Amino acid sequence: MREFLNKLFKRDSSPFAGNKLANAWCRQLELDAPAAQRAKVLALARGFVADRKLPTPEALEATLLIDAAAQSSYDALCCQYVANPRMSKELERQLWTEIVEYAQAMIDLYQRFVKADPSPEDKPRIDAQMPQVLARSLHYLGLQAKWYHFRFERLPSKLWTQANQLYRLSEIDGFDSNPFPLYPGHADEVTSCADEYLQLLMLATLSSHNLTVRQLDWADHWLDRWSKLIQLSRKFYADRHHLCVNLQEDGGPVRVKEDQSEEPFRYWGLFDLIHELQETQRKLENGATPVSLGLGQDCRQPASTELLRLIESAWTTLMRNTQVTRSARQTVSKTAEVVQGLGRLCAMVRADNDKFSRQPAEVRTDVDYDEIMDMRLYGFVSERTRAKQATGPATVQPKSRQKVGSVAWAIENESEGGFGAILHAAENEWIRPGALIGMRTGEDDNWRVCVVRRLNRLRDEQLSAGIQILSATPVAVSVKAEDDENTQINLSDVSFLNTEFPMLRVGLYIPHLQGGNSVNTLMLHASEYANNRLYSVKARDRSFTVKLGSVLEKGADWVWANVQVVKQND
Structure with missing residues (x-):
């Protein structure tokens, strides 16, 4: 009987019991080391979810306070991961797991309030905090996604399902674009549910572009601002929109297609984003510093300019892919020789030009490049070229040149306009969508001018690349x-x-x-x-x-x- 009475009259000392207890708990938390802070918050969040405690307005206010109190410690943990690209595999695994599991615990904690069915008297107080709840949940989902991108891993379908549902809830309640600070410590930085969702979507468009951890982290921070240049639309406009997402599926952004209905899709375009990228590059070229342009305290030149160009190339390729119809592909098994960059490609094309020029008409098996130049410039072969052909030697041996470094790619499919290739990531760390390459599938073939259009990370340290042919006769x-x-x-x-x-x-x-x-x-x-x-x-x-x-x-x-x-x- 005494034990029953003790339980009946014992006051709940949990920080979730009220604002006063939560503030006292947070003040005590500040005295602990960062690792201890994270451990205490993690245990508290998991305990609340496991005990299925009642999601009251007081518990929600406490959750928001506790989450904010641990942010500096969690940010430091994330920075430790990003700042140590050469850490041991064991340390990388430990940090990665802690970061992702902490984010998941906070997502699960907030989900208790998202799924709550409060009483009529509690509902107004919970609804008033719901924009913060959904935005922070989307923020943590975005952090989880970024850490999966760091490892080039496919995002779990559950992550996309949750993100799409949370954004849809913000639309239903009508506050999807309402601006507010995400945390009290960032009062000068406003966000919204739409901004957090778009940041998650747009970072996913860069995830397969073979960027480094530091580059992805910079791009994510830049998207804090850039996401505000994008607006999600329920209605599709062919001349304006390039990407879309289906809110009822477990997937992320895809390029728009004509056969997609307007519901449950959301559409957005990239024109304003590309313009901002180009303006930022122009200012950097004119002497502005990355810090003055809001790119971050740790951004330096020329690395920031290089990344801006890579991102611009990736997104302009996305824009282009919405306007180009792909030709049918055929499965093949070939090996292609590949060189990287304009300098190397010019060397190989020059060798082709020398190889196939000045051969007499009766023995020539390929076109004369002087004739090509004439036809392009004038529409006919000039008398000067004909005279030169008549007096030229039967063959001209090209100058001896040292071999230009090349790599071999396995071609698995081809179409009228390009190839699909499989390549080893370790041998092609330089590759990005928009990279200029030269390709030939045999020693007797001409070098072709090509551009990498698509890049996906496969298992076993392999990449899948889509390549477009720009010209076979440069x-x-x-x-x-x-x-x-x-x-x-x-x-x-x-x-x-x-x-x-x-x-x-x-x-x-x-x-x-x-x-x-x-x-x-x-x-x-x-x-x-x-x-x-x-x-x-x-x-x-x-x-x-x-x-x-x-x-x-x-x-x-x-x-x-x-x-x-x-x-x-x-």
Whole structure:
């Protein structure tokens, strides 16, 4: 009887019993070391969920206070992981597990209040806190997703199901875009349920792009601001939207398709985001510092500019993929030789140009590249070219060159416009969507100008890549701006070594169909491009003055632009 009376009259000393007890518990928590703080909060959250305690308004207010009190300790744990990319596997596993499990415990704790059926008198107080509950739940889901991305692991379907449902609840209650600080310590930084959800979605679009832990972490922090440039729409506009998500499925963002109905999909476009990226890059090029642009205290040049270009390339590729119909694929089993970057590709194309030029008509099995240049520039073969062919030697042996470093990729499917390849991650750490590569599937084949469009991480340290062919008949040229006083580098004078190439002033003349018409285009290093600038372009002993026009596409270190021939130089 005494034991029963003690239980009946004993006051609940749990911090979930009221605001006063919660504040006292948090003050006591501040005296502990960070690891002890996290351990106490983790035990408290798991205990509340396991005991199935009543989700009262007082318990919810205490949950919000306790979560905020432990944020500095949890942030320090996350920073420790990101700042130690070379940690031992055992330490990495330990930190990764602690970070993900802590986030899951907080998600489960908040879910008790999301699923609660409060009494009529408690409902107004719980509903008033629900924007914070849903936003913080989405925030923790985003942290879990980021740590899965760090390991290139596929996100659990449960994570996407929860995120989609939580955002949908915020829409139903009408506060999905209401701004507020996520935690009291970040009063100057506002967010919303939509912002947290979009940050999770957009980071997923970068997860398969072979970014480092530091790069993904920077991108995630930048998305704190960038997510506010995106707006989710219930209605689909073909000229505006590029990505969508199905709120009733266990998946993340996908590119829009014409056969998708408007409900339960949500759509968004990337135009404003790309514009912000380009403006940020322009300001950095004009001397602004990453810190002054809000990119973070630990961001430095040129790493931040490089990452901005990689992200821009990834998202412009997503935009492009919504407008391009893919041709049918056929399963094959081939091996392709691959070289990376414009410098190496120009070396290989130059060798092709030399190999197939100056062969007499009766023995020639391939096209003459002087003829190609004439047809692209004038629409006919000039008399000068015909005279040169008549007087030229039967064959011209290309200069001896050292072999350019290449890698082998296994081609598993091909289509009219490209390839699907499997490659080893360890041998291709440089690869990113938007990377410029040269490919050939046999020693007797020409080198093709290609761009990596899609990249997915597979098991066993393998990557799956989708590659688009831009041109099978490029012409290697040297490029010099008319107002540049520095000496032009001619391709014929360059000894291409099997080491890293410097930023040589080289380029590729590429035929391109635009609006059904054949146009002249030039691919060159990004640092060399300027719209409406005059350039001297030289292919062997032929030289032209050209003016660059609009950009067709660009990657992190290359630009592909329309070009207008002004004159042929002597």
